[in-house]
Amino acid sequence: MTESPYARRRRRSSARSRGPEGPAASSPAASDPEPDPREVARAIVLRQLTASAKSRKQLEDKLADRNVPEDVAREVLDRFEEVRLVDDAQYAELYVRSRASSRKLSRSALRRELASRGVTGEVAEEALEQRTDDDERADAAELVRRKLPAGTDLSDRTERDRAVRRLVGMLGRKGYAPGLAFSIVQEELAARADGAELDGELDGTYPDPS
Structure with missing residues (x-):
């Protein structure tokens, strides 16, 4: 029997209402439950710790950036601290x-x-406390030896003073106090000169590293 135009229209309308996967249903966004914020926070923290060690504040900042509620972040991080994953x-x-x-x-x-x-x-x-005064002096001296060009003419007062200012400034940027930095630079320049008398005293002025 030939299908009537009315029947064909009803069949097409019914197929559209069912959709490609059967009867129409609410969208996934409407039916899926909201993710548990604690699970979201745990996942973020684990990803961060997998990449590298982090302090608690760094993790707090990351959770805040991801809009995790503060009370949830605190609860999750407290638990991570209990199991020593955050320390x-x-x-x-x-x-x-x-x-x-x-x-x-x-x-x-x-x-x-x-x-x-x-x-x-x-x-x-x-x-x-792992770092001692001797550790700092040794590291500062190593930095000076590494950064002082081999061809520096220490007999030339102008060139030597320029090297002093540059090296003291370099140590200052790494947090060494000016007096300590200048003392170490003097020692290393004297050692580089192999004990030979330099042309005059080293210039006692040096840049403020701050």
Whole structure:
């Protein structure tokens, strides 16, 4: 029997209402439950810790950037601290060791960097105890030896003073106090001159590294 135009229209209308996968249903956005903010926060923290060690403040900032409610962030991070996956003391110890080795930073510079990551007070000071005065002097001297060009004419007062200012400034940017920086530069220049008497005293002026 030939299908009537009316029947064909009804069949097409019914197919459209069912959609490609059967009877019409509410959209996924409307039917799917909202994700648990705690699970979202946990996933963010785990991704961050997988990439590299982080302080609690760094993780708090990342969760805030992702609009995780503050109370949820606090609860999740408290739990991570309980299981020692977030540990500012351990983080600070590793951070000081790594940055002192790779960048030869002074304790004052390391203290500032830790503070910017939310690690201060007793936790920071205990981590910084890894570094002694002798460690700092040795690292500063190594930096000077590394940065002083081999061809520097130390017998030329102008060239020598220019090298002093540049080297003291370099140490200052790494957090070394001006007096200590100048003392170490003097020692290293004298050693480079192999004990020979230099043309006059080293210029006692040096740039303020701040």
